[in-house]
Amino acid sequence: MVKNNRKAVFKPYSQDQQFLLPKNIDDFIGPGHIARLVSAIIDRMEIRFVIDTYKGGGTSSYDPRMMLKTWILGFINRVL
Helix, strand or coil: CCCCCCCCCECCCCCCCCCCCCCCHHHCCCCCCHHHHHHHHHHHCCCHHHHCCCCCCCCCECCHHHHHHHHHHHHHCCCC
């Protein structure tokens, strides 16, 4: 069996980065918003088992933590 030695590469992801619109994420997400709690919990989770499933090679992928946060917030807000 040939082992794939390529490492998974994820797109850069920073919640503190400044955007053109919105200029800052804090403009839309207040200090007591559920998104901050979800983000803090997921940032502390061990998700190595998920990251290890990425084969690597090809184009970069979205960060699994960002995708998990998006999915959970969509579930909380009943976004279908």
